[in-house]
Amino acid sequence: xxxxxxxxxxxxxxxxxxxxxxxxxxxxxxxxxxxxxxxxxxxxxxxxxxxxxxxxxxxxxxxxxxxxxxxxxxxxxxxxxxxxxxxxxxxxxxxxxxxxxxxxxxxxxxxxxxxxxxxxxxxxxxxxxxxxxxxxxxxxxxxxxxxxxxxxxxxxxxxxxxxxxxxxxxxxxxxxxxxxxxxxxxxxxxxxxxxxxxxxxxxxxxxxxxxxxxxxxxxxxxxxxxxxxxxxxxxxxxxxxxxxxxxxxxxxxxxxxxxxxxxxxxxxxxxxxxxxxxxxxxxxxxxxxxxxxxxxxxxxxxxxxxxxxxxxxxxxxxxxxxxxxxxxxxxxxxxxxxxxxxxxxxxxxxxxxxxxxxxxxxxxxxxxxxxxxxxxxxxxxxxxxxxxxxxxxxxxxxxxxxxxxxxxxxxxxxxxxxxxxxxxxxxxxxxxxxxxxxxxxxxxxxxxxxxxxxxxxxxxxxxxxxxxxxxxxxxxxxxxxxxxxxxxxxxxxxxxxxxxxxxxxxxxxxxxxxxxxxxxxxxxxxxxxxx
Amino acid sequence: xxxxxxxxxxxxxxxxxxxxxxxxxxxxxxxxxxxxxxxxxxxxxxxxxxxxxxxxxxxxxxxxxxxxxxxxxxxxxxxxxxxxxxxxxxxxxxxxxxxxxxxxxxxxxxxxxxxxxxxxxxxxxxxxxxxxxxxxxxxxxxxxxxxxxxxxxxxxxxxxxxxxxxxxxxxxxxxxxxxxxxxxxxxxxxxxxxxxxxxxxxxxxxxxxxxxxxxxxxxxxxxxxxxxxxxxxxxxxxxxxxxxxxxxxxxxxxxxxxxxxxxxxxxxxxxxxxxxxxxxxxxxxxxxxxxxxxxxxxxxxxxxxxxxxxxxxxxxxxxxxxxxxxxxxxxxxxxxxxxxxxxxxx
Numbered sequence: 094x095x096x097x098x099x100x101x102x103x104x105x106x107x108x109x110x111x112x113x114x115x116x117x118x119x120x121x122x123x124x125x126x127x128x129x130x131x132x133x134x135x136x137x138x139x140x141x142x143x144x145x146x147x148x149x150x151x152x153x154x155x156x157x158x159x160x161x162x163x164x165x166x167x168x169x170x171x172x173x174x175x176x177x178x179x180x181x182x183x184x185x186x187x188x189x190x191x192x193x194x195x196x197x198x199x200x201x202x203x204x205x206x207x208x209x210x211x212x213x214x215x216x217x218x219x220x221x222x223x224x225x226x227x228x229x230x231x232x233x234x235x236x237x238x239x240x241x242x243x244x245x246x247x248x249x250x251x252x253x254x255x256x257x258x259x260x261x262x263x264x265x266x267x268x269x270x271x272x273x274x275x276x277x278x279x280x281x282x283x284x285x286x287x288x289x290x291x292x293x294x295x296x297x298x299x300x301x302x303x304x305x306x307x308x309x310x311x312x313x314x315x316x317x318x319x320x321x322x323x324x325x326x327x328x329x330x331x332x333x334x335x336x337x338x339x340x341x342x343x344x345x346x347x348x349x350x351x352x353x354x355x356x357x358x359x360x361x362x363x364x365x366x367x368x369x370x371x372x373x374x375x376x377x378x379x380x381x382x383x384x385x386x387x388x389x390x391x392x393x394x395x396x397x398x399x400x401x402x403x404x405x406x407x408x409x410x411x412x413x414x415x416x417x418x419x420x421x422x423x424x425x426x427x428x429x430x431x432x433x434x435x436x437x438x439x440x441x442x443x444x445x446x447x448x449x450x451x452x453x454x455x456x457x458x459x460x461x462x463x464x465x466x467x468x469x470x471x472x473x474x475x476x477x478x479x480x481x482x483x484x485x486x487x488x489x490x491x492x493x494x495x496x497x498x499x500x501x502x503x504x505x506x507x508x509x510x511x512x513x514x515x516x517x518x519x520x521x522x523x524x525x526x527x528x529x530x531x532x533x534x535x536x537x538x539x540x541x542x543x544x545x546x547x548x549x550x551x552x553x554x555x556x557x558x559x560x561x562x563x564x565x566x567x568x569x570x571x572x573x574x575x576x577x578x579x580x581x582x583x584x585x586x587x588x589x590x591x592x593x594x595x596x597x598x599x600x601x602x603x604x605x606x607x608x609x610x611x612x613x614x615x616x617x618x619x620x621x622x623x624x
Numbered sequence: 625x626x627x628x629x630x631x632x633x634x635x636x637x638x639x640x641x642x643x644x645x646x647x648x649x650x651x652x653x654x655x656x657x658x659x660x661x662x663x664x665x666x667x668x669x670x671x672x673x674x675x676x677x678x679x680x681x682x683x684x685x686x687x688x689x690x691x692x693x694x695x696x697x698x699x700x701x702x703x704x705x706x707x708x709x710x711x712x713x714x715x716x717x718x719x720x721x722x723x724x725x726x727x728x729x730x731x732x733x734x735x736x737x738x739x740x741x742x743x744x745x746x747x748x749x750x751x752x753x754x755x756x757x758x759x760x761x762x763x764x765x766x767x768x769x770x771x772x773x774x775x776x777x778x779x780x781x782x783x784x785x786x787x788x789x790x791x792x793x794x795x796x797x798x799x800x801x802x803x804x805x806x807x808x809x810x811x812x813x814x815x816x817x818x819x820x821x822x823x824x825x826x827x828x829x830x831x832x833x834x835x836x837x838x839x840x841x842x843x844x845x846x847x848x849x850x851x852x853x854x855x856x857x858x859x860x861x862x863x864x865x866x867x868x869x870x871x872x873x874x875x876x877x878x879x880x881x882x883x884x885x886x887x888x889x890x891x892x893x894x895x896x897x898x899x900x901x902x903x904x905x906x907x908x909x910x911x912x913x914x915x916x917x918x919x920x921x922x923x924x925x926x927x928x929x930x931x932x933x934x935x936x937x938x939x940x941x942x943x944x945x946x947x948x949x950x951x952x953x954x955x956x957x958x959x960x961x962x963x964x965x966x967x968x969x970x
Binding site: 404406425426427429430431436438443444445446447448449450454457458459461462464465468469470512 | 831832833834836837839840843844846847849850851852853854911912
């Protein structure tokens with residue numbers, strides 16, 4: 094690890110005037126940021142502010158529409174992640190990519206394994222290398238190089254990624270950590286921070302993406318804030334405050350976005366008692382007609398899993414679900430839809446949309462039963478229906494015959510909403526309804542939610558954006574580790590209160606690869622192939 | 625379609641939508657680039673072989689081509705449905721063989737009752753089709769592997785019950801004779817049957833909610849499930865349909881050759897049907913395709929094969945040509961999707 098002379102001007106990694114467009118969506122606009130060597134620069138911003146896109150450009154995964162990336166003042170042509178790796182730019186991704194059935198050592202050097210004549214694996218050299226590298230980085234006590242990829246904990250998986258970044262032919266010059274602590278326990282976070290400290294002292298430019306204020310103040314030298322694809326400001330971590338950072342991140346009066354009256358009635362649409370599934374434990378809740386209930390919590394708290402259970406997609410182990418007072422047994426999403434439960438899932442492209450089909454097809458899909466005579470779909474009525482909801486939700490497209498893949502994220506989300514609105518569900522579950530949606534479409538989606546509530550729909554919103562939770566909800570339920578850990582009324586809820594509940598106790602933090610407590614039966618699909 | 629999409633709506637704040645011009649251009653757009661390319665290729669093939677041999681374009685030869693493609697055409701039509709679901713049925717040829725043997729043997733055993741023979745063949749097709757679907761759904765076996773196993777097993781069953789030999793003689797029965805040699809309005813009955821099945825499947829895919837759901841399953845099975853579509857039911861039904869249509873093709877095979885054929889005449893039909901579907905524009909990932917394109921591709925393949933035969937080209941070369949065509953069709957498809965060329969192909 095060579096320490097470049099930090100004194101040289103322009104040393105370190107620089108993003109220069111970077112603009113990135115994805116079709117109609119402008120993800121980054123004229124972003125110029127400098128990441129000096131020997132410093133930790135935190136990158137903050139709301140979801141969708143452009144942090145991931147910037148990281149992807151810096152690490153060669155995306156190419157900028159305009160602008161360039163420089164290292165020590167030299168422009169780099171980064172056509173692929175391999176180019177970036179050669180130049181010494183590394184990223185520790187949020188979700189480590191681990192090959193399940195090979196050892197830690199082979200995972201670390203995958204792609205450049207030592208070999209003997211005839212392309213046979215040189216096991217002695219592999220052993221020598223991994224031992225030396227583990228020792229050099231101080232991991233020799235925490236990571237056994239013979240463990241199989243499938244048996245690693247979340248923290249160990251991350252260590253493998255870090256090892257990948259710090260080994261290899263070229264020395265690392267800049268390392269980006271993308272929300273590295275989201276699946277680590279306190280003790281593991283301490284170890285990670287010690288390591289990042291050493292990287293900084295070795296003259297590496299560290300980029301640290303996180304939402305967690307406390308960590309950022311503990312670790313960062315400088316803080317760069319992105320907002321809606323532009324740089325909102327770069328501040329010195331020693332002189333700034335949480336308030337200033339929030340102001341930089343939000344930069345607008347949020348209350349205007351959420352101007353809505355509260356129209357909750359007394360009619361209980363959904364009542365859940367002691368619901369337990371594979372990932373959700375003993376959850377009880379109620380949603381009334383016209384009420385917006387938000388499920389807050391950290392990623393992995395079990396909110397989406399609860400949503401899928403309510404939509405009939407995951408089997409219920411115990412507990413009851415009542416819709417309009419009567420107990421329902423949901424054997425599949427079809428049953429849930431019959432009961433009037435609609436789900437706009439978290440990953441709209443993967444879980445909701447048919448990208449190659451038209452807006453009309455996507456909108457009418459769950460309403461076809463109403464649009465057919467015998468089994469023939471009445472095209473005229475179908476078009477009228479799709480057009481009505483496309484107009485009502487202001488879907489911006491040339492016509493309802495446009496393929497959904499050509500639309501922007503916000504308009505795609507509106508198509509998902511149109512599908513459910515056309516059906517008129519009693520309960521609508523919205524999982525991260527504004528993720529990856531620009532600010533204008535966000536405001537429109539909030540308005541749609543408010544309108545629905547006024548018409549008497551019961552709404553359950555899952556959101557990781559606290560301002561959204563606070564602005565939309567009549568009541569807020571906070572989840573952690575598959576359980577509801579807090580219930581807040583709109584009047585008493587603050588970001589701090591929600592966060593406190595979301596990270597409430599020191600139950601084992603949510604480590605999907607360590608939850609040996611939940612007995613896995615043979616039929617349960619084991620995530621990540623842990624078998 | 626007289627209702628204009630948005631013409632009589634009040635001007636939208638989001639800007640004017642282009643007014644659909646009901647002209648040749650929309651008609652062309654509806655026909656699709658893929659189909660136009662097929663028509664072009666067809667014209668090329670006809671012109672080439674027509675100039676080499678004037679008899680090639682005679683009405684007699686065209687009827688020969690049409691009859692020759694009926695059996696593979698039926699399989700291609702039903703393969704289209706399976707592929708749109710995002711699956712594959714490589715056991716269709718073996719199913720046709722088993723059905724062919726069944727029809728002839730039941731016909732003989734029941735004292736020349738052709739209806740019973742045909743009915744038994746179709747019933748066998750329905751059963752083994754359902755079995756394919758059940759293995760895939762309840763055994764959680766990949767569709768390609770499950771039907772590859774079926775390809776071997778059903779062929780084996782056909783050979784076992786027939787001792788590997790052609791069975792019976794059916795052309796003493798008027799129904800079988802009608803199927804093989806009859807004509808309605810100048811067109812062979814077999815061709816009418818293909819057109820009938822193709823039209824029925826086309827209507828199913830294009831105009832019913834069942835068809836919409838089939839496209840949805842192939843386009844995004846997770847989204848289809850969350851939209852309340854019963855994937856298991858649909859997949860099993862589609863494989864049952866595939867079995868029944870393959871059985872009908874087997875019955876036609878019996879009628880054409882005069883006896884039940886366990887293997888000859890049905891071997892290799894799975895390749896032909898998949899090639900036709902892929903050439904016809906079915907995305908092998910599912911969710912995209914149509915009967916029109918498949919029929920055009922069937923006709924193109926038939927014209928090509930007949931032309932090569934008329935020119936005396938070695939049949940072994942025709943196999944090479946067919947393999948090359950399938951790969952070329954899929955490469956063109958993949959290029960058109962414009963996806964990033966990283967990772968392994970899906």
